[in-house]
Amino acid sequence: MSHLVLNGLSKSYGGVTAVQSLDLAVERGEFVSLLGPSGCGKTTTLQMIAGFVAVDRGNILLDGNDLVSVAPNKRGLGIVFQSYALFPHMTVAQNIAFGLEMRGIDKAERETRTLEAMALVGLKGFADRYPRRMSGGQQQRVALARALVIKPALLLLDEPLSNLDAKLREEMQSELRQIQRSIGTTTILVTHDQHEAMALSDRIVVMNHGRVEQVGAPDTVYGRPASAFVASFLGKTNVLRGTSDGHGKVSLGSLSLAMAGAASGPVQIAIRPERLAFAAVGAAGLDARVLSRVFQGTHWLLTAESAAGALTLMRHNDGHPVPAEGEAIRLSFAPADASLLREGAAG
Ligand SMILES: Nc1ncnc2c1ncn2[C@@H]1O[C@H](COP(=O)(O)OP(=O)(O)O)[C@@H](O)[C@H]1O
Ligand SMILES: [Mg+2]
Structure with missing residues (x-):
């Protein structure tokens, strides 16, 4: 059985549905991201797992045991928030050791484990420093060490890097991934940053309006989006309008494609700008x-209009001439690169 199973998890605040019947199974050692726009229910989901928000309906099984009625501090989970929430009057070592002290672990073991955790996050030598004398990145390392020192069953991260500047965030992303790999702790990351989710995760859960839109490996959700929402939330995409004959043929403007699975009538097809080629x-x-045609150094970005809708396409700057504004072009793509979008999931 999966390490963590969420079954029909639901939460409303007054009339607002924050999370609606969410199902998810996470394997041991997996790094899973909850990705979606602000307000889609990511934090609420994480807080229900952590136990800080009461569940309306559903259950949360960790190794088969339901956590719903277990107090937050008895769940044995490590949590890192966007705000570092360190104790300002405590040193780095005291901050990290706090959770061990609460668990009644003796001094000698506390010291050993605190030093190990500091080494793990690259904070050797910082034991006696106070948080206010550290950078945002260093403070977030302390928060991570504090979460990991208790050897949590799950590591829960809520936008932990979003207070850091872009360059530091990228560095911390790869480090976080490396640390997670090395210790193998099952991790759930909440983020609204598609690049962060793609760079870090084994699987991404794309959420919208409190529901799961799609779950899959980063290259799957990017390359084979299940809905217009997923297609447009992860990177640039073209959503083309066509017509299906209901027998495996889809017409897109002047193009006829073999595409199974669509009922007869209007359909939407997603294709990435980098997968469009000149016929x-x-x-x-x-x-x-x-x-329009815009030069971007490594590539050109072109916009075009077609009978199937507006298009964006990317051409590598390989030295070949690029069509000018107003020029007629004919585009092609591999059918395998086109995704048939689910009905009614746009927005
Ligand atoms: N404590 C709360 N009281 C009332 N509404 C809340 C509360 N927490 C979250 N919400 C609402 O629930 C929805 C989901 O919020 P949240 O889980 O924080 O989204 P996300 O983390 O994806 O930005 C939003 O509409 C939000 O306004
Ligand atoms: Mg949030």
């Missing part, structure tokens, strides 16, 4: 006209 001379394709 070979004489070959079938989607006819379009270039609206």
Whole structure:
């Protein structure tokens, strides 16, 4: 059985549904991100797992045991928030050792484990420093060490890097991933940053309006989005409008595609800008006209209009000529790169 199982987890605040019947199974050692826009219920989900927010309906099984009625401090979980929430009057070592003290662990073991945790997060030599004399990145390392020192069953991270500047955030991302790999603690990260989720996770749970839109490996949710929402939330994408004949054929403007699974009628197809190519001379394709062309160094970004809708495409700056504004073009793509989007999930 999975390490952590969320079953029909639901939470409302007054009339506002924060989380709606959320199901998720997380394997031991997995790094899973809850990704979605602000207000979609990520923090509420994490707080229910942590025990700080009461569950309305559903259960939370850790190794098969329901946590719902277990007090937060008895769940044995490590938690790191966006705000570091360190004790300002305590040194780094005292901050980290606090959870061990609460658990009645003796002094000698506390010291050993605190030093280990400090080494793990790259804070050797900082034992006697006070948090106010540390940078944001260093303070977040202390918060991480404090969460890990208790050897938690789960590590829960709520936007832990979003107070850091872009460069430091990237460094901390790869370090966090490395630390998580080395200790193997099952981890759930809450983030609204698609790049962070893709860089760190084994799997991403894309959420919208308190519901799960899609769960999958980063390259799957990016490359095979299940809904218009997922397609547009993760990176740039083209959502093209076409018509299905209900027998495996979809017409997109001047292009006819083999695409199984669509009922007859209007359909939406997602295709990434980097997966659109110019059709070979004489070959079938989607006819379009270039609206704009912007040079971005490593590549060109073109926008175009077609009978299937507006398009963005990316051309590597490989020295070949690039069509100018107003020029007619014909586009093609591999059918495997196009995703048939689920009905009614846009927005
Ligand atoms: N304590 C609360 N009281 C009332 N509404 C809340 C509370 N916490 C969250 N909400 C609402 O629940 C929804 C989900 O919030 P949250 O889980 O914080 O989203 P996220 O972390 O994805 O930004 C939002 O509409 C939010 O306004
Ligand atoms: Mg949040």
